[in-house]
Amino acid sequence: MGHNLLKGKRGIIFGALDELSIAWKTAERAHEEGATFVLTNAPIAMRMGKINELAAKTGSEIIPADATDEADLEALVSKSMEILGGKIDFVLHSIGMSVNVRKGREYTDQKYDWTAKGWDVSALSFHKVMQTLYKADAMSEWGSILALTYMAAQRTFPDYNDMADNKAYLESIARSFGYFFGTEKKVRVNTISQSPTPTTAGKGVKGFDAFINYAEKMSPLGNATASECADYSITLFSDLTRKVTMQNLFHDGGFSSTGVSQQIIDSFSE
Numbered sequence: 001m002g003h004n005l006l007k008g009k010r011g012i013i014f015g016a017l018d019e020l021s022i023a024w025k026t027a028e029r030a031h032e033e034g035a036t037f038v039l040t041n042a043p044i045a046m047r048m049g050k051i052n053e054l055a056a057k058t059g060s061e062i063i064p065a066d067a068t069d070e071a072d073l074e075a076l077v078s079k080s081m082e083i084l085g086g087k088i089d090f091v092l093h094s095i096g097m098s099v100n101v102r103k104g105r106e107y108t109d110q111k112y113d114w115t116a117k118g119w120d121v122s123a124l125s126f127h128k129v130m131q132t133l134y135k136a137d138a139m140s141e142w143g144s145i146l147a148l149t150y151m152a153a154q155r156t157f158p159d160y161n162d163m164a165d166n167k168a169y170l171e172s173i174a175r176s177f178g179y180f181f182g183t184e185k186k187v188r189v190n191t192i193s194q195s196p197t198p199t200t201a202g203k204g205v206k207g208f209d210a211f212i213n214y215a216e217k218m219s220p221l222g223n224a225t226a227s228e229c230a231d232y233s234i235t236l237f238s239d240l241t242r243k244v245t246m247q248n249l250f251h252d253g254g255f256s257s258t259g260v261s262q263q264i265i266d267s268f269s270e
């Protein structure tokens with residue numbers, strides 16, 4: 001069901017770990033829409049993941065890069081332009097990890113080395129990716145840069161832990177860098193705030209199964225899936241959204257604007 005929305009466009013896609021990953025679905029959709037792109041992930045994820053399958057399927061090359069490592073990012077950007085034959089039109093940052101969440105440390109009992117690591121991977125890496133692209137003048141005019149986020153940046157969800165703070169920082173970087181990318185290079189920068197989604201990162205959050213059911217019942221349109229998130233991302237990479245920038249865009253079936261739903265009310269009345 002391609003519409004050639006990304007015909008001739010060149011991209012870099014971070015974060016496809018397996019077929020559940022939001023980045024994986026986005027790569028498949030971008031391929032359907034006529035884009036060519038480079039796939040990248042942390043070297044360690046590459047050994048565990050199945051990214052080779054995705055690369056074969058989409059005719060893409062893989063360049064390993066730790067998104068916290070400036071030298072890796074510089075090599076990634078210059079090699080991508082070489083492989084793709086020109087400047088980059090779209091970039092997806094689909095990266096997140098909290099060591100405190102992984103190791104079961106509560107928000108009120110963080111190990112700050114782990115907090116710093118999670119912040120570097122989940123938030124500052126977005127700045128590092130953009131600064132690398134900016135300095136190399138690697139983005140085409142009217143290009144589009146996108147990162148994924150979650151509503152815990154605005155409202156508290158206790159089990160989201162230090163990732164809430166990382167997402168708040170990530171969203172702020174999108175606005176701050178969006179200013180410079182807009183004025184200097186005519187490039188847009190946005191974040192998509194996605195529904196809870198059953199991926200490796202998502203399922204790592206404590207109480208995920210109960211929470212995704214709750215969100216489903218709270219959202220007038222139901223939770224947005226990873227495939228639907230991929231569809232939305234394609235529109236933001238396309239030429240149909242050129243003046244959308246510095247925004248945090250909720251893609252959540254209406255969850256973020258709903259105070260309570262009838263289904264939730266019903267579950268509380270005897």
Ligand SMILES: NC(=O)c1ccc[n+]([C@@H]2O[C@H](COP(=O)([O-])OP(=O)(O)OC[C@H]3O[C@@H](n4cnc5c(N)ncnc54)[C@H](O)[C@@H]3O)[C@@H](O)[C@H]2O)c1
Pocket residue numbers: 014015016017018020021022023041042045065066067068093094095096097121148149150193194195196197198199200201202203
């Ligand atoms: N799953 C959800 O419920 C949900 C909801 C809203 C937003 N998000 C966000 O979507 C994005 C993608 O996550 P996902 O749900 O597809 O899970 P995922 O586990 O499939 O993807 C996370 C990716 O981050 C990569 N990564 C971790 N450390 C890295 C590093 N140092 N360098 C480069 N890559 C690194 C992992 O290898 C993995 O591919 C994340 O930003 C996540 O926070 C997820």
